[in-house]
Amino acid sequence: MPFVPTTLIANATIWDATGAPAFAGDLLIEGNRILAVGPDASAGRAPADQVIDGSGKTLMPGLTEGHAHISFGDAASTEDLIAPSPEAHTLITARMAGRLIDQGFTSCYGASAAKLKLDVAVRDAVDAGHIPGPRIRAGSTEITVTGGMGDESKLHNPRIGISCVVDGPEEMRRAVRLAIREGCDNIKLDVSGDPFYPGSPSHVTPMSFAEVQMAVDTAHAFGRKVNAHSRSIEGSKYCVRAGVDGLFHVEYADSELLDMLEEAKDRIVIAPSIGLFHAMIHHGEPWISRAACDAMGIAALIEASVETHSALRKRGIRHLIGGDYGLAWNPQGTNARDIRLMIDYYDYDAAGALICATRNGGQAMRDQGDLGTLVPGALADMLLVDGDPLADVTILEDKNRLAMVMKDGAIHSIAPGLIDCATPAQRRVA
Known part of the structure; x- marks a missing residue:
């Protein structure tokens, strides 16, 4: 089987664009698609290959x-x-x-x-x-x-x-x-x-x-x-x-x-x-x-x-x-x-x-319904935003507030220090 990398975005405030309120949690990506979203999205799984610290930030669709x-x-x-x-x-x-x-x-x-x-x-x-x-x-x-x-x-x-x-x-x-x-x-x-x-x-x-x-x-x-x-x-x-x-x-x-x-x-x-x-x-x-x-x-x-x-x-x-x-x-x-x-x-x-x-x-x-929301199975296009766009949408007009831009599971840009080499379990113990 070919190697498919995984990325965990941990401890973020997640706004998934489904109409539900924002919630605290993690989001796990496998390849170019979202594998799991929730309070403990990585539970019972092997450690992710890459962990991104979402603390104090909002994760939302691109x-x-x-x-x-x-x-x-x-x-x-x-x-x-x-x-x-x-x-x-x-x-x-x-x-x-x-x-x-x-x-x-x-x-x-x-x-x-x-x-x-x-x-x-x-x-x-x-x-x-x-x-x-x-x-x-x-x-x-x-x-x-x-x-x-x-x-x-x-x-x-x-x-x-x-x-x-x-x-x-x-x-x-x-x-x-x-x-x-x-x-x-x-x-x-x-x-x-x-x-x-x-x-x-x-x-x-x-x-x-x-x-x-x-x-x-x-x-x-x-x-x-x-x-x-x-x-x-x-x-x-x-x-x-x-x-x-x-x-x-x-x-x-x-x-x-x-x-x-x-x-x-x-x-x-x-x-x-x-x-x-x-x-x-x-x-x-x-x-x-x-x-x-x-x-x-x-x-x-x-x-x-x-x-x-x-x-x-x-x-x-x-x-x-x-x-x-x-x-x-x-x-x-x-x-x-x-x-x-x-x-x-x-x-x-x-x-x-x-x-x-x-x-x-x-x-x-896309007619497939797999783009524009943060739900399992959706394509991994998303933003990690420094702040809360639901409180102030104008922060999205400032690219310096975009801590991460991801398209198709690949990071286009990311602020320094957000990629954490520790495993999710190590992070929670800390």
């Missing part, structure tokens, strides 16, 4: 960025996303992936990539162990329609942007198949408009239902997921009816849409993505002025988001954190701020906001 644009290297404009060569952009994407795992994000649910294979290349390099990074579900480029969000061209100035432009179901089928052939896990649709595109504002729905349905049918035939940028009521209804797996934004809603989303809550996840607008209002200068925010109607979109997602929280929707990080005013690596924003804007309590960042994210990443 975080999932639920609206990941890891190829967005803190861009100040669309041009910053278009201009880099594929080679240079791959290096940017790899650097952003490293930044995220340093900040405790052990998983990234890919929204879209600025070029088709950026997420794919970095995912594969991370999985092969060549570079550090989180688990990555690789996003495709955005798929839009002529005149929709992301269509950067004009008749006098054809321009390749960060989106693939299609018209009609057959072009959609081909675009989705191409993204899947090239290795993408998640397909991204731009169903509604957006405040950054005056000709296609947030409340309109340029993409047809037939196009959305074709994308879903094609992707699901290959076992891939489909996520949609949708701010409009009609666009979000299209997505629910077509079977889209994840929605981003969803500011506008009526009673019918709220009912539809509640009925679909066991199969769909939603990232409100409030971090983008919060950053525009509070940190936009010098890139985006307050006058520009006013012209785009950002305050009204925030108000609509608060109303819609507060209602969805009460209906038990599985929210994810993730707010279009990777822009100059909303930089990659500050993503944990979204946990605080779920409390501030949508009235989550701390445990609920942390579940959005852990358990819900794990369910989006």
